[in-house]
Amino acid sequence: MELTILKKIEENLSQGKRTALVTITEATGSTPRKSGTIMGVFEDEIVGTIGGGKIESVVIDRARELLKTGNSENFEYNLTTTDELKMNCGGMMKGYIKIFSPFPKLLICGAGHVGQKLFKIAQHLEFNLKIIDDREELKKDIPELTLGSFQELLTKEKIDGNTYIVIVTRGHLLDEEVFNLVKSRGAKYIGIIGSRRKVTTLKEKLEKIGEIRDNIFAPIGLKLSNGTPEEIAIEILAEILKIKNGGDLVHRTMFHNKYILGGKNE
Template sequence: MEGKIMLEIAKRIDRGEKAALVTLTGVDGSSPGKSGSIMGVFFDHTTLGTIGGGNLEFQVINSAIEAMKIGENREFEFTLAAEGSLDMICGGKVRGYIKVFQRRRKLVIAGGGHLGVDLYKLGKYLNMYTVIIDDREEYVNEERFPEADELLCGDIGEILKNYSLDEGSYLVIVTRGHLGDKDALKAVVGRKIAYAGMIGSRKKVVESYRDLMDEGVDKEDLLKIYSPVGLDISNGDPAEIALGIMAEILQVKNNGTGKHMREVKVIIL
């Protein structure tokens, strides 16, 4: 069972889901669970394994869900007596640890052209869960993206409209044309997402924003989009543009300043 629990946790993390491992580190006296017992807890409230069941397990599951929400490990201790917090009569005491596993960040690339390929390579290098979306079969296949986690072919706007995106998702819109970019943006603007960027000249971006506002899209939501996308560090080559985009994504992900490290004052002894 322990092997199944660890494999399921690994599988969930690989899919970009949140997961936690609960371990009983100490048991004094009588308890439904034994020291060393483990249980996998997932953000959808499903579990695998057990630490003894009952109110103890119920409380620990809730604690694990809270720990996953804030992304922090935590310890727990419960007294299993009538006067204890769990109102149990086993008479023992249990201690344990909840390990929260950081999920893989998801990179969603809307557009499988040259820039999409370079973004995909950088995403895989950074161990991100990569998703490629395009409306052309020849631009979204295993030959072009051999290690992509998902390849989705069809109407890009419709796919994005129905695709699950959350605070662990980073979207880059680089379709084959201005209209495709705008349709993709319309499908995601206003949704809770870690990062959404769209390629385009400043003129094209302004035109897209105006069109979308005319269609009822909120201006404040549009201002949260990173567009034109990326940091100003490239010479215009697709590989360098992709690097500038990924640098911006990392800046957002890690709350970086984007400043040169040499600007940090160092005392030389």
């Protein structure tokens, strides 16, 4: 049963779903199950048991509340008729609800020079990473490439608040087409490469139809690089990490006055 639970957790994480693992860490006296017993709690399914009855029901409800927040926590119950659960086992049970959250998805739309560098650097970070393009000849440069039309691939792609999208296709018209396919689907971040002139035109279009959103970043990236694909990729990742981690644009150094990137913090 333990292996079934762990496989189910892995399956749900691969589908971008949070999962909960309940473990009894201590059981004394008369209890339904003993220390080390585990149970998997999912959005629409339970695998395993910690003994049934009131305690299991309460722990399942709490685990599903924690699935919404991503937090983990301990629990402890006395199983007597005079305590909270009104059970007559007579023992005491402690446990831990561990919430597993899927890695954020980094979806790179475009496998040109910048897209390739971004993919290779991001492989060292904790992202569910995917790169897509419709140019078959690029497969030799990046074997992990998912080939197909952007329309087909993005229509099928799951996009949610844990998704970061980078649009770096071969031209501004295709960039805009890709953007229109993803702009309203709840991504945490949508970054679009391009000149200020191109981005200004896009911004004006979006303003006219009232579709300016906080999750749109264009031109993409922090202003750090020398303009090479490698350094542009680092600019992009730096911006994504700032959004993902709620970071601050300040130097860490203790040897100089504190500076905000782009200007002195007075």
